[in-house]
Amino acid sequence: MVLLEQLVPQVRSSSDSKSRVHDETSLLSSYMPLNDSKYDSSCETCNNCGSGNCASCCGSSD
Amino acid sequence: MVERKFFIQWDSTNDCNLECTHCYHNREGKEHAKHSQIETSLLSLDEVKSMIDDLDRTAKKWNFLPRFQISGGEPMLRKDLMEILDYTNSLCMETRLLTNGTLITKEKTRELYHRGVKRLQVSIDGSRDIHNSIRRRPFAYDSAIDGVRNCADAGILVNVSMTIMQSNKQDLEDVVKSSIEAGAGIVGFQSYVPDIKLGANDPEFVSAFETYKLYQEIRNLRKKYKNQIKVLETEVLWQIMQWDTKIKREARETERFLSGCGSGFSGLAVLSDGTVYPCRRLPIPIGNISEGIAKIMLGSKVLQDLRDFDRLKENGCCNDVYYCRGCRAIAYAVTGDYIAKDPMCFKEFTKLEEKEPRVIRR
Numbered sequence: 079m080v081l082l083e084q085l086v087p088q089v090r091s092s093s094d095s096k097s098r099v100h101d102e103t104s105l106l107s108s109y110m111p112l113n114d115s116k117y118d119s120s121c122e123t124c125n126n127c128g129s130g131n132c133a134s135c136c137g138s139s140d
Numbered sequence: 141m142v143e144r145k146f147f148i149q150w151d152s153t154n155d156c157n158l159e160c161t162h163c164y165h166n167r168e169g170k171e172h173a174k175h176s177q178i179e180t181s182l183l184s185l186d187e188v189k190s191m192i193d194d195l196d197r198t199a200k201k202w203n204f205l206p207r208f209q210i211s212g213g214e215p216m217l218r219k220d221l222m223e224i225l226d227y228t229n230s231l232c233m234e235t236r237l238l239t240n241g242t243l244i245t246k247e248k249t250r251e252l253y254h255r256g257v258k259r260l261q262v263s264i265d266g267s268r269d270i271h272n273s274i275r276r277r278p279f280a281y282d283s284a285i286d287g288v289r290n291c292a293d294a295g296i297l298v299n300v301s302m303t304i305m306q307s308n309k310q311d312l313e314d315v316v317k318s319s320i321e322a323g324a325g326i327v328g329f330q331s332y333v334p335d336i337k338l339g340a341n342d343p344e345f346v347s348a349f350e351t352y353k354l355y356q357e358i359r360n361l362r363k364k365y366k367n368q369i370k371v372l373e374t375e376v377l378w379q380i381m382q383w384d385t386k387i388k389r390e391a392r393e394t395e396r397f398l399s400g401c402g403s404g405f406s407g408l409a410v411l412s413d414g415t416v417y418p419c420r421r422l423p424i425p426i427g428n429i430s431e432g433i434a435k436i437m438l439g440s441k442v443l444q445d446l447r448d449f450d451r452l453k454e455n456g457c458c459n460d461v462y463y464c465r466g467c468r469a470i471a472y473a474v475t476g477d478y479i480a481k482d483p484m485c486f487k488e489f490t491k492l493e494e495k496e497p498r499v500i501r502r
Contacts, residue, residue, distance in 0.1 A: 105438060106202055106210035108447065110387065110396040112144060127374060127399035128199070129463050
């Protein structure tokens with residue numbers, strides 16, 4: 079069980095983090111491009127998860 | 141090139157006509173609720189429009205499609221809701237409502253539809269008695285089903301959403317069947333985030349092994365009702381049960397975010413007073429929306445941590461971290477550390493033969 083005094087968010091200092099994303103360029107380069115035509119943003123059920131598992135997810139290709 | 145979506149999920153009001161046992165507002169304490177329900181602390185219409193403008197501008201600048209998700213409380217109780225929808229509609233912004241469904245009359249569905257709401261989420265958490273017990277109102281189930289039916293009649297796609305807890309885990313098929321009967325097009329299931337004060341001792345908490353068995357049941361329901369409704373497999377842990385793909389391999393090799401939990405990458409939660417959380421289920425304030433989306437996304441140390449795949453792996457996440465990451469809110473609720481391994485991760489229970497083959501179109 080978590081004690082109440084332990085619930086303070088553990089916000090880590092930037093020096094403690096290996097995060098590479100502190101500016102816009104590095105943030106945007108951290109995304110995997112979705113370059114497959116089957117990720118159709120007009121698909122009414124698509125959540126654009128990008129995983130490539132459409133058949134399992136929304137059943138659109140069943 | 142396909143564009144990702146970047147969303148804001150906004151608590152339009154804290155007012156609600158129900159009193160759900162698992163509602164965030166009840167958990168976050170009377171102090172927060174009291175503060176947020178003061179009329180002057182709610183974002184004004186002008187402030188809401190500024191937030192929407194910021195979402196539209198920032199998402200497009202970053203090559204995302206903006207999506208605005210209006211939650212609550214109960215969003216139908218927000219007095220200027222229709223004016224807000226007029227505004228998002230004028231920007232052609234995809235806008236969804238997350239509602240308990242009980243106030244969606246035939247007249248309201250027409251108003252919503254003509255303001256661009258083409259998809260809407262209604263929460264149904266079990267069979268009639270279970271749902272009413274969880275919602276603590278005797279009318280909740282029948283009113284919600286009426287709301288789903290009214291939307292379907294008006295041409296609004298309804299996504300029924302069920303949060304799986306100990307008290308309703310036996311009702312999955314009941315929810316699927318009632319969703320079909322009411323005309324919903326989609327049904328999805330969400331994991332229960334335990335009360336942070338109780339962690340894994342929360343009596344509604346579902347263990348990793350139970351989650352695994354429930355996911356198997358959901359997959360069977362998806363097959364059984366595939367011609368009648370789409371049963372989603374979109375929660376982050378579904379990645380464990382799905383086949384590897386070329387794009388997943390590329391994400392692992394290049395150490396880039398593909399999918400899964402969106403906190404830190406593809407969305408923010410905004411409370412009724414403008415306070416920003418990484419996710420509505422991860423109650424750590426990281427700023428106020430008046431500071432701007434870009435500043436918060438780039439400057440928040442919490443979000444930087446959430447994007448730190450190396451640290452997540454050091455904490456026990458596997459190499460699927462680029463499209464899974466588990467649920468950061470559940471990790472935080474159970475361990476107090478938002479980059480700990482998701483305690484509901486059931487990867488150790490999976491077997492290869494239980495993974496579903498799929499056609500790779502490449």
